Amino acid sequence: MTEPLSKDYALTDLTALFGGEVIGDASIRISRIASLDSAQTGDLTFITSARYQAELEKTRASAVILSPQLVDATAAARIVCDNPYAYYARVCALLNPPHRYPVGVHERAQVSTTARIADSVSVGPGAMIDDDADIGADVRIGAGCYVGRGVRIGAGTLLHANVTIYDRCVIGERGIVHSGAVIGADGFGMAMDQGQWLKIPQIGRVVIGADVEVGANTTIDRGALDDTVIEDDVKLDNQVQIGHNCHIGEHTAIAGCVGIAGSARIGRYCRIGGAAMIHGHIEIADNVEVSGGTLVPNSINKAGKYTAVFPMSEHRDWIINASLTRRLRDLRDRIRALESRRADEDK
């Protein structure tokens, strides 16, 4: 539940800021945005698909953001716009401005004398900024973060509490890194040598573009020799693992628990579903969608949607189907035998 905020807006204030058209009582003032279900009188809500029309009819909201297609679906005051979901995002951000962190270095933070810190930076207690780091304007370093030697962080980026950035990594402007994320740990590289593993130094970096969001407890490994690269506007959910030397193209969104093995190259505007797993050393084209839980074993050269998931059943049915799956060769051979008899008859 959002806390009530004192500041409120007339619907016409919103269309003045964000476009769209008001239909109905334009003088209504709102201070809160809420889902169709939980909205109360005085709230603004939104609908993104005709599927939710039943909820729209029951909502108590005083005004609704909707598309031209649904303009007649309610008698409430409306803001009509092309992309109600994006409109909601903008209004929600207006009504819920981000927290303003105190400018300056907390007395319990530790900043190296060789680090360069813009005046407007905010550093929380227990944070450590190591030698030669370079922190841009308006950056927030949360409590307990570690920012390694020579790290560069672009203006306006927010590191929540307890983030770790290893030496020499680069994060672009306006990024958000959530707690527990680890950027720049060593890639998983070793050579077997006379029965023992020999560590391969991981001397590349992680280089992250602008407007990238990194989820909680996500890990992005530094490159072995070259860099691991995350391009602008990539969005990573929680507990994503990105191996060394991967390259993720602009605007690609990767859902939670996805693993991407080393040296995979993923295109632009891809969407990778939760818990998918991408093999190493493969390429995925632009605009590819990978379904949740899918293992991608080889390159995908063509835009489209790809899936690899065993279908769910009740366990007793699964036992039979799994057993038949493991013996598909037998089924094929039995079909072949029947076909061969037919062929004999047809001679």
Next chain:
Amino acid sequence: MTEPLSKDYALTDLTALFGGEVIGDASIRISRIASLDSAQTGDLTFITSARYQAELEKTRASAVILSPQLVDATAAARIVCDNPYAYYARVCALLNPPHRYPVGVHERAQVSTTARIADSVSVGPGAMIDDDADIGADVRIGAGCYVGRGVRIGAGTLLHANVTIYDRCVIGERGIVHSGAVIGADGFGMAMDQGQWLKIPQIGRVVIGADVEVGANTTIDRGALDDTVIEDDVKLDNQVQIGHNCHIGEHTAIAGCVGIAGSARIGRYCRIGGAAMIHGHIEIADNVEVSGGTLVPNSINKAGKYTAVFPMSEHRDWIINASLTRRLRDLRDRIRALESRRADEDK
């Protein structure tokens, strides 16, 4: 190995505390509980299934917790009770009391002047408790934790070291949160707008009930508008990911590496196996068991066990079966052709 403790108990001390009946030498005193395999003379052990009877015969333990069904399976001193596993849990807790943390705020912790902290709270070094947080009696905040603005933590809850709780989240009484857990990070919400991702502010909270355990490096995202809710007595293992606006019912247990996408609603007394993946916006009934590794793509309305796992084979067999799985349509069509010939003959 548990360290030897000075305090020991006669078997009758245990039955006085926890019920059950002693058979054999009731004067035996024990100070340690151990598994069938590793128990030594002087130790108490336990058996939970007739499957382990061979180990029972070989154990060196001086006394055994067992069920009435196994009462004759050993000549050692016995405590007979209905639920030996729960009995073991109670004796083990008696013999291994939790560490008593020093009461008070460590001089190297940082507590906001507007936070409310019960006198009996223990705050470790490097922890940060932010503005307006409200921390109940006997809570322990481990070293390096970050507790955000307005967070409420119920009496008796233990946060191990390096836990992060974002602003306004709520944790109930007697909870345990393991290291690296992140509670209340932003849900993965964004709208595509003219080729760029637009962040949707995540202004809901995470609200966790009483007696909940949260595993190491588990992440629970805050809701977009409404709250993410974890009910009483839910148990989450390590590296679980729970998306925004999920609702997990009482007493449900979720094993390691499980991912639950946004707005999923899981019932009471469910058991979700390790590395299972639950799609978003679905409902799972009470008392559902999901097998490890299963992807749940749709709602489950009926109690029972559900599975979706490709069966394991040696790799060379798998290649053939996987290839046939991908061409099941061909097999079906060949069966159809044979059937069609039969049908022609039967005319």
Next chain:
Amino acid sequence: MTEPLSKDYALTDLTALFGGEVIGDASIRISRIASLDSAQTGDLTFITSARYQAELEKTRASAVILSPQLVDATAAARIVCDNPYAYYARVCALLNPPHRYPVGVHERAQVSTTARIADSVSVGPGAMIDDDADIGADVRIGAGCYVGRGVRIGAGTLLHANVTIYDRCVIGERGIVHSGAVIGADGFGMAMDQGQWLKIPQIGRVVIGADVEVGANTTIDRGALDDTVIEDDVKLDNQVQIGHNCHIGEHTAIAGCVGIAGSARIGRYCRIGGAAMIHGHIEIADNVEVSGGTLVPNSINKAGKYTAVFPMSEHRDWIINASLTRRLRDLRDRIRALESRRADEDK
């Protein structure tokens, strides 16, 4: 990109240190090692497989590490050796020596008066070393780490920032633990008792051998009664989860996002692919390879490669094949019916 280093070496310096034979201009001096693609004049590169011969022909590197089989594949100066990948690892380590952390306890670290700390230890700011811990020579404890009561860490081990080690766990010599790793959290053990979960105290430890690397945000749970054991030279990638009482044999390598349920016992020299999932209470023999994404439901008694992955298709093809997989019983029954007709005819 590695930063240019002042120190350079003649090829003969390298063969003097690491063996192998120089062919071509032995006086060439190199200060940097780089991949075939990104190497510049003055750099050393390496080739590990004939597959990369096309890249070898285009490389700008001044010298190449290669095997006797590829000795004629380039006219550049060469170091010929039996294991070019291991040779590269050694040269890379020589050219990129690890960072030397300042010896001593940072004034903002917290070390218990009862902890034993070798003189040569380095402890970063915000780290906490608790009572009775025992830290060997040349250990580095990174910023923000928590080292629990009675923990023992062997000589030469490196804990990166924000690592958490619970009480009484043991880490051997020359280990590396990456940020966010949690070693020794409670295993997932509880007994259902009258409709409520009862926690089973987890009083075993995690005992880790020498030369073990633990990836970022990896979690290893302590044993319930006995210990969780990780033997020497085991390599764990990021976001691996190891349940209580597991036993991982020497030299086994486990890739990212793998989950291993409680009491699994994995042999020596195994390789577990990314996002594989191992069931609890099973045994895996030495030299077993498990493919990425594979769920291992039962013990594997024989060395070899094992796989269990649904094959990927375009989504519209997958829908058909998944649907047929779920109804394999029907296909089998239709084959049976056809066979039965044949059998009747053959009578």
